[in-house]
Amino acid sequence: MKNIILLGAPNAGKSSVFNALTHLKAKTVNYPGSTVDFLIGSWNQAKVIDTPGIYCLDPLSDDEKLTCQILQGKSPIGNIDSFIVVVDVTQIKRQIALVHQLKKMNKPFVVIFTMKDFIERLDLKIDTQALSRAIGVPTFLVTSAHLSKDQELQKDIWTALNSWPAESVKNDVDERLLGQILEGYQKGLSQGVEHWSLRMDRWLLHPILGVLFFMVIMLGLFSSIFWVADPMIGWIEAGIELLAESIHQLPDFWSKGFLTSAVLPGFGAFLVFIPQIFTLFLLMQFLEASGYLARAALMLDALLMKFGMSGRAFVPLLSGFACAIPASMAARNLSNARERRIVRWVLPLLTCSARIPVFVIFVSLMLPEGSALARGLVLFGFYILSLLVAAFAAWVIHRLLSQELEDGVSSSWLMLDLPWYRRPSIGAVAWQAGVRSWQFVTRAGPVIFILSLMIWLLSSYPKTESGEAPELASSYIGQAGLILDPVFEPMGGDWRTGVGILAAFAAREVFVSTLATLFGMEEEGGAFLETLKGATRKDGQLLFSVPSIWALVIFFIIALQCLSTVAVQASETRSWSFALLQLGVFNLAAYILAILVYQSLSILGF
Amino acid sequence: MKRLSELRGAAVVVGFEQNSALVRRLESLGICKGEKIEFWGKLPWGSPLIFKVQTHLVSLRYKEAEGIYVDAHHSSEAAV
Numbered sequence: 001m002k003n004i005i006l007l008g009a010p011n012a013g014k015s016s017v018f019n020a021l022t023h024l025k026a027k028t029v030n031y032p033g034s035t036v037d038f039l040i041g042s043w044n045q046a047k048v049i050d051t052p053g054i055y056c057l058d059p060l061s062d063d064e065k066l067t068c069q070i071l072q073g074k075s076p077i078g079n080i081d082s083f084i085v086v087v088d089v090t091q092i093k094r095q096i097a098l099v100h101q102l103k104k105m106n107k108p109f110v111v112i113f114t115m116k117d118f119i120e121r122l123d124l125k126i127d128t129q130a131l132s133r134a135i136g137v138p139t140f141l142v143t144s145a146h147l148s149k150d151q152e153l154q155k156d157i158w159t160a161l162n163s164w165p166a167e168s169v170k171n172d173v174d175e176r177l178l179g180q181i182l183e184g185y186q187k188g189l190s191q192g193v194e195h196w197s198l199r200m201d202r203w204l205l206h207p208i209l210g211v212l213f214f215m216v217i218m219l220g221l222f223s224s225i226f227w228v229a230d231p232m233i234g235w236i237e238a239g240i241e242l243l244a245e246s247i248h249q250l251p252d253f254w255s256k257g258f259l260t261s262a263v264l265p266g267f268g269a270f271l272v273f274i275p276q277i278f279t280l281f282l283l284m285q286f287l288e289a290s291g292y293l294a295r296a297a298l299m300l301d302a303l304l305m306k307f308g309m310s311g312r313a314f315v316p317l318l319s320g321f322a323c324a325i326p327a328s329m330a331a332r333n334l335s336n337a338r339e340r341r342i343v344r345w346v347l348p349l350l351t352c353s354a355r356i357p358v359f360v361i362f363v364s365l366m367l368p369e370g371s372a373l374a375r376g377l378v379l380f381g382f383y384i385l386s387l388l389v390a391a392f393a394a395w396v397i398h399r400l401l402s403q404e405l406e407d408g409v410s411s412s413w414l415m416l417d418l419p420w421y422r423r424p425s426i427g428a429v430a431w432q433a434g435v436r437s438w439q440f441v442t443r444a445g446p447v448i449f450i451l452s453l454m455i456w457l458l459s460s461y462p463k464t465e466s467g468e469a470p471e472l473a474s475s476y477i478g479q480a481g482l483i484l485d486p487v488f489e490p491m492g493g494d495w496r497t498g499v500g501i502l503a504a505f506a507a508r509e510v511f512v513s514t515l516a517t518l519f520g521m522e523e524e525g526g527a528f529l530e531t532l533k534g535a536t537r538k539d540g541q542l543l544f545s546v547p548s549i550w551a552l553v554i555f556f557i558i559a560l561q562c563l564s565t566v567a568v569q570a571s572e573t574r575s576w577s578f579a580l581l582q583l584g585v586f587n588l589a590a591y592i593l594a595i596l597v598y599q600s601l602s603i604l605g606f
Numbered sequence: 607m608k609r610l611s612e613l614r615g616a617a618v619v620v621g622f623e624q625n626s627a628l629v630r631r632l633e634s635l636g637i638c639k640g641e642k643i644e645f646w647g648k649l650p651w652g653s654p655l656i657f658k659v660q661t662h663l664v665s666l667r668y669k670e671a672e673g674i675y676v677d678a679h680h681s682s683e684a685a686v
Contacts, residue, residue: 303651
């Protein structure tokens with residue numbers, strides 16, 4: 001099987017071409033010996049390898065180094081037979097530099113120019129046959145979204161890759177001819193873009209208005225998690241209710257109790273938050289595809305520099321609001337070792353999607369009658385709070401880290417290329433958000449199932465003398481809870497919140513499903529939130545009072561409970577001591593601060 | 607000849623202070639010797655600076671732009 005590598009500058013449309021050729025049937029492969037992963041898919045009788053974007057063959061970051069290693073055949077993938085170089089047709093003059101360098105490698109390759117639809121909207125044309133003559137390799141002009149359906153074009157690309165004589169590749173690019181082709185085209189392009197992309201930047205990159213737009217966009221992003229997702233939540237709730245009723249009507253069978261008392265409450269409480277997680281992924285993908293994320297990175301550069309980071313850190317930091325795992329991986333694009341360390345230190349403090357179900361419960365407990373906007377604002381407040389905590393942690397580690405931890409020449413540089421604004425393909429954005437949400441579900445699903453089973457078993461045994469299920473307090477979990485009570489009592493909790501917190505070390509969202517399983521069994525048939533609101537501790541005080549909810553909020557903002565994140569952090573930093581230190585420091589700080597918050601608010605009479 | 611960080615109009619790039627991988631990176635972003643470059647704007651707190659090169663925008667920090675020399679006089683026809 002042939003190996004074909006897909007190369008191109010960041011934002012050239014490489015991933016869209018990869019998805020079109022492989023029909024999105026790709027798998028992520030971790031590169032042995034490093035933490036960088038890439039996608040491999042099948043196309044005809046070849047393996048297609050998607051690689052991180054590169055501008056030229058002088059790598060600065062880990063990702064770029066890996067791309068160059070694969071290109072040179074110095075990777076376990078082995079020898080590369082040919083390349084597909086993806087070039088943004090609106091950026092030919094710059095991105096052709098990579099083609100220049102690749103020609104020296106004596107391998108057959110083709111160039112796919114993307115963004116055909118974009119130049120068509122500007123009534124511009126470019127002669128691809130003349131481009132092929134100038135560059136010395138076959139070229140194709142495509143609209144990535146249409147490539148997957150255009151079998152003829154795919155066939156032409158395949159034929160060109162396999163029949164093009166390698167000898168022709170050796171010739172240099174004909175600069176004179178290329179200049180002639182691009183002369184009128186570049187002028188038309190420049191005029192076309194002046195009309196809208198640059199005009200938009202006059203507003204969105206304005207020193208004052210740009211900041212306001214940024215804040216509005218971020219506020220919109222996080223508040224829409226509620227109002228966009230609301231209808232979808234209703235559908236899921238209705239579906240679960242229907243399923244529960246259907247199971248109740250069935251004749252008794254051995255696992256009926258487990259299904260109705262553990263699996264449905266556990267999964268139900270978790271699944272209703274998937275629309276919110278999907279919405280977050282969807283909007284983040286939309287911002288990225290529109291070209292705004294690069295602008296937002298610029299906007300924050302000067303601010304992030306005060307904490308030892310750069311604007312480039314914005315992308316992994318924003319990803320951290322979805323999940324710390326891909327965010328930690330995204331941090332390897334940062335060329336400065338010191339900055340990578342700081343970003344990875346603060347990532348677990350950002351409000352990831354796994355915290356959303358937990359925070360939504362807290363918001364609902366705080367504002368049971370609140371409007372979607374009010375609840376959205378409180379959730380936004382939690383995000384701001386987590387940002388402040390992360391900023392403080394970044395400032396501390398920035399002060400503590402040695403200044404020598406730099407990567408020589410590449411230390412502290414920004415140099416960003418601002419892609420033009422694009423109208424994102426809603427289908428592609430929704431697909432990618434769906435894939436990421438599904439990954440989230442499949443990762444958390446088995447954990448939730450196993451923990452639901454364990455908690456159900458522990459709370460259903462030992463049976464009473466008459467063979468009935470025991471009272472919760474007399475069950476195994478209730479007896480174990482006696483040990484947990486003194487630990488969580490100072491922060492306003494009891495053994496049930498304690499079990500939830502401990503279960504959340506498998507995955508944060510498990511906290512909700514655990515509470516649902518525990519309280520669902522205690523008061524079968526009662527609405528989950530109503531049950532939580534009325535729950536009391538041994539001393540008769542409300543379990544979820546204002547001080548105890550705030551203590552839990554603080555605990556969940558700071559605690560590093562996701563053990564998958566710990567493992568990835570160790571792997572990314574190649575340092576278990578870093579990951580374990582983070583685990584210890586964050587959890588200890590979370591516990592102490594939660595106690596302080598609970599005690600202070602209680603003294604103040606809340 | 608002046609530093610790119612001081613530019614407030616248009617100019618032609620004439621040289622770089624350092625000779626390293628960063629120069630090649632600058633070149634791949636379109637900031638090459640002989641290329642027209644135009645000051646486009648700056649962001650809050652005075653950094654980063656944004657320049658227009660060919661048809662696109664590139665951002666550089668103030669201190670990064672300090673290492674690039676431009677000839678503003680040479681390219682008066684390119685003035686904004």
